[in-house]
Amino acid sequence: MNFHYRARSANGKITESNIEAENQGKAIEALRKQGMLPLAVNAAGAGGKSNVKSGMTFFDKLQRIGTVPMKLRMIFFRQMATMVQAGLSLTMALNIVAEEEKNLIFRDVISAVRGSIDQGVAFSQAMRQHPSIFNILMLSLVQAGEEGGMLDDALNRIANLLEKQQILKGKIKSAMFYPSFILCFAGGVVVVYVGFILPQFKKVFENMGIQLPYLTQLMFELGDFAQNNSSMILLTLASIIALVVFLFTSKTVKPAMDKFKLKCPVFGPLVMKACLSRSTQTLASLVKAGVPILRGLEMSSDVSDNVVISSGFTNLIDATKRGASLGDSARQAGVFPTLVCQMLRIGEETGHLDDMLEKVAGWYEQELDEQVKAMTSMLEPVMIVIIGGLVAIIAISIFGPITSAMDQLA
Numbered sequence: 001m002n003f004h005y006r007a008r009s010a011n012g013k014i015t016e017s018n019i020e021a022e023n024q025g026k027a028i029e030a031l032r033k034q035g036m037l038p039l040a041v042n043a044a045g046a047g048g049k050s051n052v053k054s055g056m057t058f059f060d061k062l063q064r065i066g067t068v069p070m071k072l073r074m075i076f077f078r079q080m081a082t083m084v085q086a087g088l089s090l091t092m093a094l095n096i097v098a099e100e101e102k103n104l105i106f107r108d109v110i111s112a113v114r115g116s117i118d119q120g121v122a123f124s125q126a127m128r129q130h131p132s133i134f135n136i137l138m139l140s141l142v143q144a145g146e147e148g149g150m151l152d153d154a155l156n157r158i159a160n161l162l163e164k165q166q167i168l169k170g171k172i173k174s175a176m177f178y179p180s181f182i183l184c185f186a187g188g189v190v191v192v193y194v195g196f197i198l199p200q201f202k203k204v205f206e207n208m209g210i211q212l213p214y215l216t217q218l219m220f221e222l223g224d225f226a227q228n229n230s231s232m233i234l235l236t237l238a239s240i241i242a243l244v245v246f247l248f249t250s251k252t253v254k255p256a257m258d259k260f261k262l263k264c265p266v267f268g269p270l271v272m273k274a275c276l277s278r279s280t281q282t283l284a285s286l287v288k289a290g291v292p293i294l295r296g297l298e299m300s301s302d303v304s305d306n307v308v309i310s311s312g313f314t315n316l317i318d319a320t321k322r323g324a325s326l327g328d329s330a331r332q333a334g335v336f337p338t339l340v341c342q343m344l345r346i347g348e349e350t351g352h353l354d355d356m357l358e359k360v361a362g363w364y365e366q367e368l369d370e371q372v373k374a375m376t377s378m379l380e381p382v383m384i385v386i387i388g389g390l391v392a393i394i395a396i397s398i399f400g401p402i403t404s405a406m407d408q409l410a
Helices: 024-033 058-063 070-085 090-100 104-118 123-128 136-148 151-208 214-228 230-249 254-263 268-288 293-304 307-322 326-333 338-350 353-409
Strands: 002-008 014-020 037-043
Touching: 002 024, 014 024, 070 090, 070 104, 070 151, 090 104, 104 123, 123 136, 136 151, 136 268, 136 293, 151 214, 151 268, 151 353, 214 230, 214 353, 254 268, 254 307, 268 293, 268 307, 268 353, 293 307, 307 326, 326 338, 338 353
Parallel strands: none
Antiparallel strands: 002 014, 002 037
16 A cells, blocks of 8 residues: 655654554654654555545445444543653654554544544544544533643543543443343243244143143143234334334434433433532532533533433523523523532632532432442342242243143053
């Protein structure tokens, strides 16, 4: 492949030219062996500009199918913050990160950002060209860091924010995993029992000619129904799964589903605390970074990912435009708990809104952690009873006729 490079020689002179290599890593290695410091190395396209896709094979394109996980983006910002704090230039830091990145999609994006910076584009503007990877929150924080001369602090703030969001998602997933696993396991046991075990015992009991208990007869009828209508059952299950996926992903029914999530008896408080923790932490980071409060409220509304809470932030935005108090407006919105309203009022009065918001986010994060633990502890005995009852039904339906047969033989 032909790569267009921009590198600094040992005497400090910047040189631009082309080099032949198997891949980008080999091209960088070859330049370093020549005693040059690579600043930008991209696949050469028309006019010598970066055009990574033009030199890709079919296998290269297959490797670039997928997405960039949030964890990779968090690691990226953490690495960039560390290297910028150490005094490395943005170009050099991006070059190092791109070399180490295993995700080819993200590597191409980092290389493209580095190429834009080489052409004199600001870091935030270079990131803005890749909206699928860098969201508006990241762009705003980076731009505020650039304008305030605290880019390393802004990068660290983004990494911390993404890390906390990942922790929140992990807590929600851990709360859902245990009951989901138990229910799937129970469903698997029922399928194996009805589809494979019952038919074998049915033949044995019919040959023995004994009177079957009602529970055993009921299980045999259930097995016959499942075998005779397997296509209909599979179609029904697929339809139910498709309906659930539609309800949770469709924008049309999202408002109704978001309201349902918050009113759900067990998981409602969990969802509310997760949304509030995520949005207040985001607002705190934006305010501390110097982002205007209106812009911060808009982004916090998007991050909440819930129509009900987002409407509350919309009311705060309208109130802020009118010059009204955030605390009083939050109370009038009827969405935010009393704690959030009080902390907003105290933050405004003391001039430490970011600190108050961080305290709120930390409190909800702690509450979320405790609720997840309590929910798991509560669900454990319930799941044990369900599995125990299922095993008992299976055991009675099989061993009941066997016991009757032994009594008749005796």
